[in-house]
């Protein structure tokens with residue numbers, strides 16, 4: 001099989017900005033604007049997992065929410081399969097709301113406690129008019145439940161009857177019930193016990209292969225992102241400071257912020273702790289900084 005060096009991306013983000021107005025004066029003019037995302041560009045290829053890392057508050061979830069069109073963005077473009085999403089009204093967005101799904105960090109608040117598993121997983125299917133026949137729908141849901149490691153007996157149980165890991169499995173089944181192509185996974189394992197984190201990540205990888213999914217995988221835990229991601233973008237204060245293939249980023253981090261982030265990965269060696277680098281904001285962070293390709297596919301912000 002010949003692989004094109006740059007196949008057409010499934011998701012193409014260009015100059016994305018999302019600013020939140022924190023305060024207005026009496027004339028309604030913005031006096032305090034938070035630049036949560038301030039000019040971010042990257043693409044996600046079909047079938048790949050693109051990791052987005054950075055400390056809390058760096059704008060990762062806001063990027064995810066813009067891609068999901070949960071937010072209108074302030075500037076820039078998000079193309080999904082060639083279609084720019086910001087220009088679409090709700091009606092024309094609807095097919096994209098099926099094709100793009102999400103899994104969030106907190107499986108406690110994202111599942112309606114008054115719905116059982118059958119209803120929870122069936123709800124997105126109803127919204128998108130899939131499987132009108134109840135029996136067929138139930139069969140699809142049961143199969144999906146098994147694929148996420150749960151059982152048919154769980155169909156009539158409620159969220160409170162499950163552990164955190166199981167609830168996240170229900171959320172995953174719910175997201176996949178409408179056969180999406182792209183899933184925004186926003187810290188999907190951060191709230192889970194360490195013992196089940198790897199299981200859920202492995203399952204996400206298996207499901208990706210089986211259903212041909214493309215992932216945006218948001219995390220602040222760098223060790224897990226390396227494992228799952230093909231490429232990784234590092235966010236700092238609303239901007240990407242580095243972007244590279246996963247292994248390249250870990251073996252050859254170029255931006256001082258990435259280096260600091262990597263130095264903070266907990267390692268079992270107690271002496272390594274002293275080598276932790278504390279990142280000091282820098283002239284690198286100048287608003288004029290742009291991503292420069294320093295070697296093939298490896299981009300770093302330079303002022």
Ligand SMILES: Nc1ncnc2c1ncn2[C@@H]1O[C@H](COP(=O)(O)OP(=O)(O)O)[C@@H](O)[C@H]1O
Pocket residue numbers: 020034036054055056057058059060061062063
């Ligand atoms: N709906 C919102 N309204 C106002 N400010 C927001 C909103 N969502 C996020 N922010 C702010 O935007 C910044 C980036 O937040 P977020 O994207 O959640 O970061 P991350 O996911 O990297 O932790 C933070 O300063 C946060 O407080």
Ligand SMILES: [Mg+2]
Pocket residue numbers: 060061062
């Ligand atoms: Mg977040």
